[in-house]
Amino acid sequence: GxxxxxxxxxxxxxxxxxxxxxxxxxxxxxxxxxxxxxxxxxxxxxxxxxxxxxxxxxxxxxxxxxxxxxxxxxxxxxxxxxxxxxxxxxxxxxxxxxxxxxxxxxxxxxxxxxxxxxxxxxxxxxxxxxxxxxxxxxxxxxxxxxxxxxxxxxxxxxxxxxxxxxxxxxxxAPLERNDREELRLKLETERQEVLGKLSFMMPNDKGYKELDQAFNELTKRIKELD
Missing domain, CATH: 3.40.50.300 (P-loop containing nucleotide triphosphate hydrolases)
Structure with missing residues (x-):
């Protein structure tokens, strides 16, 4: 490992x-x-x-x-x-x-x-x-x-x-800026996963609203790190 x-x-x-x-x-x-x-x-x-x-x-x-x-x-x-x-x-x-x-x-x-x-x-x-x-x-x-x-x-x-x-x-020990960048990349990956799920759904599908909210929240957190 x-x-x-x-x-x-x-x-x-x-x-x-x-x-x-x-x-x-x-x-x-x-x-x-x-x-x-x-x-x-x-x-x-x-x-x-x-x-x-x-x-x-x-x-x-x-x-x-x-x-x-x-x-x-x-x-x-x-x-x-x-x-x-x-x-x-x-x-x-x-x-x-x-x-x-x-x-x-x-x-x-x-x-x-x-x-x-x-x-x-x-x-x-x-x-x-x-x-x-x-x-x-x-x-x-x-x-x-x-x-x-x-x-x-x-x-x-x-x-x-x-x-x-x-x-x-x-x-x-990693620099603080790298920790910040690592968090940004992690959030980007999570957002990409959510977007991938959304691409197979319609707005009226069950769970679409929750995923859409998660996407917007991840986007907000990523912008705060930029």
Whole structure:
């Protein structure tokens, strides 16, 4: 359940360490023990193994996944539009493909996520959506990134590569402004969920009024934080 940032200068071996853990680096000496029960998802900044001709609707049409509404809700949380549900993945940007792959891992209930520079192709709104999704992820996270703000938002300790060793450090206490920003992102996510429910309802449906009031209240609180 730890959320770990791997920090070190260029060439220090961060990506090599990830590949050793994954068993992809055969030249390394020594051994690494990985729990046999660990279900690992490895996400890099370049995603080449998605079926580009398929649409998300086809890709996520799997009996092991939960209801279609859950899948579409997760897509909205990651910043996808409704029209992208039926568009081929080949039309997605590299950043959108990264989020699509992350979505597959979440739906497959991977309990360990290993991320190597996942934000390189993402714009600011996409980074925030990724941060919010990972902040709610309950499994173990190992992340290599040069984006210090991203690591601050998504991890709670560091493995710092320095010299010939690795030192574990707990993250510094977050700044007050980051707590405020975190609350804003949380409220934005709640508002997005409410809006998603409202989009399937008519004004005279049962529960519409309560949801509409909740949407207005969340909007008010978000404006107070701006």
């Amino acid at each position: 730890e959320k770990v940032a791997i920090i070190g200068p260029n060439g220090s071996g961060k990506t090599t360490l990830l590949k050793i853990i994954l068993g992809q680096e055969t030249a390394a000496e020594g051994s690494v023990w990985v729990s046999p029960s660990a279900n690992i998802g490895y996400l890099t900044q370049e995603v080449f193994d998605l079926p580009l001709e398929q649409t998300p609707e086809e890709l996520f049409d799997n009996e092991t996944y939960k209801a279609r509404g859950h899948v579409q809700s997760l897509m909205r949380h990651l910043g996808f539009t409704a029209s992208q549900w039926t568009e081929p993945i080949k039309h997605m940007s590299m950043g959108e493909r990264v989020k699509c792959k992350l979505m597959a891992y979440i739906l497959e209930e991977k309990d360990v996520l290993i991320l190597d520079e996942p934000t390189n192709h993402l714009d600011l709104p996409s980074r925030e959506q990724l941060e919010e999704t990972l902040s709610q992820y309950s499994g173990t996270l190992l992340a290599v990134s040069h984006d210090r703000y991203f690591l601050e938002k998504t991890t709670n300790c560091k493995l710092v590569i320095s010299g010939n060793g690795i030192e574990k450090q707990l993250n510094d």
